[in-house]
Amino acid sequence: MIISIPLQTILDRIHTRNYYVGESYKAKDLDYSIVQSSYDNIDELKTSVESALDEVVGMLLKRAKEISYVWGNDRYDITIVPYGRIPDNGEEVLRLLGNAITDYCAQYSIYQWLLVLKPDIANPIGSLLPNIINKITKYIGMISNPVIRRYTPFGI
Amino acid sequence: MEGSKVISLVLTTSGLLVQMKEHSYYIGESLKSNPQIMELAAKIQASDDDNPVLQDFAQQGGTKLGNILSRVVGKTSYAWDEGKTNLTFTVKAVVNFMDSQKDMLKDSMLGYLSCYVLSKWLNLIKPDESVRFEALLTQYEEDMRQLGAQRDKPIRL
Secondary structure, three states, X not given: OEEEEEHHHHHHHHHHHHHHHHHHHHOOOHHHHHHOOOHHHHHHHHHXXXXXXXXXXXXXXXXXXXXXXXXXXXXXXXXXXXXXXXXXXXXHHHHHHHHHHHHHHHHHHHHHHXXXXXXXXXXXXXXXXXXXXXXXXXXXXXXXXXXXXXXXXXXX | OOOOEEEEEEEEHHHHHHHHHHHHHHHHHHHOOOHHHHHHHHHHOOOHXXXXXXXXXXXXXXXXXXXXXXXXXXXXXXXXXXXXXXXXEEEEEOOOEOHHHHHHHXXXXXXXXXXXXXXXHHHXXXXXXXXXXXXXXXXXXXHHHHHHOOEOOOOOO
8 A cells, every 4th residue: 555645745834834833923023024935945944854754664663564754756656555455445444544634744844844943832743743643643543554463371 | 044046135325325315305304494403414314425424334333234144144245336326235045034024124225324424324323313324224134134044845846
């Protein structure tokens, strides 16, 4: 199973959210305009996006037989080999999982971005990350559950 | 702050000096009602004969203005043309800098520079009159900061 996430989609989310964060704080201090990211900041943001993907892959390693991602042209392709049979609604769950991973990458990158530029406002954004992680683990659990064998002493 | 959008802002020396001289004319006229300083008041009213010293002040002001723009908009360099008729500021703004603010920024820059030249001019002739114009410089700087902080709303491509 492959989840394909265009970098553009993640960056669009980051820029849009950073725009609103900046606008809301600029009313009291114009210096907050610095958090309003743009395509000038793509190098910095791409590094954060990849750190977020590393975290996701690390988190899901034990929940799938195989999981990895590669950068191809303008998108990240995440390959997942689930444990066991893929359920009938697998495609739909995969779409939801892709959205949740995209959201995690965007939110994580915004958090890192704010930690560097304006750490005083980073925590509310960072506090949203565990919710997205919960969503990701929920969706991966729907398509890939490790096989649990009943404990039998002496193999009986 | 430095970015990939290059903005060119041109101020003309004639426009700058006309504005400055106009202000100096009215300041002089208002002071002429006091007969004791009538002669001094006339000196305040800058004329074309004073252009060399006014241009020196404009040059100093240009450096200050360039530093302010570097701080509030993006890395700025500036250059005078050969006849010193135009002063061109080249600003590397962030790509989402709001273009619609460009003309207002230019007006604020002209206001700042004309105010700077006027305050330096008054400082030569009647220093007590220059203080309020020095204070105005801070206001212009704040205006530029406000304009430099405006960003375009991101558009999903």
